[in-house]
Amino acid sequence: QLQLVESGGGSVQPGGSLRLSCHLSASSKAFPPIGWFRQAPGKEAEAVACVSTGGVRPNYADSAKGRFNISGDIAERSVFLQMDSLKPEDTASYYCAVLLGSCGGTYWPSSVRGQGTQVTVSS
Numbered sequence: 431q432l433q434l435v436e437s438g439g440g441s442v443q444p445g446g447s448l449r450l451s452c453h454l455s456a457s458s459k460a461f462p463p464i465g466w467f468r469q470a471p472g473k474e475a476e477a478v479a480c481v482s483t484g485g486v487r488p489n490y491a492d493s494a495k496g497r498f499n500i501s502g503d504i505a506e507r508s509v510f511l512q513m514d515s516l517k518p519e520d521t522a523s524y525y526c527a528v529l530l531g532s533c534g535g536t537y538w539p540s541s542v543r544g545q546g547t548q549v550t551v552s553s
Contacts, residue, residue, distance in 0.1 A: 432458045432542055434526050439547030442516055448549060450511040452526030461485060463529035464509045465538045466500060468522035468549075478524070480533035481509055489533045516551045523548050 433455035442448055452464060465480035478498065479490045485502015499512040509526060524547055527540035 432460060432462070432528060434464075434528070434542060434544035436524065436526055436544045436547040439524060439549045441550040441552065443553050444517055444551055446516050446551070447512070447514045448516065450513065450524055450526075450547060450549075452509040452511075452544060454507040454509075461502070461504055461507065463531070463533045463538075464502070464526055465529050465533065465540055466509070466511045466524060466526050467540070467543075468520075468524045469546075470522040473522075476522075477536070477538050479511060480529060480538055482533040485509060487533060489535075491536070513549070516549075518551050518553075521549060521551050 435453045438450040461484050463482050466478040467475050469475040477491050478494050479500040481488050481502045488500045497515045502509045525544050527543035530539040530541050
């Protein structure tokens, strides 16, 4: 079964940047549609961005447009989330997950996910 491992979280000041990585386990050759999600304490999980099979055709939630950039690298079997101009409201645990459907529209049901990486934006 495909396994996902996130890295790259940390603490930054408002306006700062972070680059998150989601590595797909080598036991499978598959590179399915992958999404980045986040969940803040006491709140529901929120979709952030996704890429289609092979790490192409990115799609973004409104909260991420203009500030975040998602990309996939087949050779590295990874999906990256570059986050710029970070705001305190971006503070959350970010995780990547395999999408059950396509990376289209605004609703991305997911299945297998990683354990997450914490992002804290504070002055």
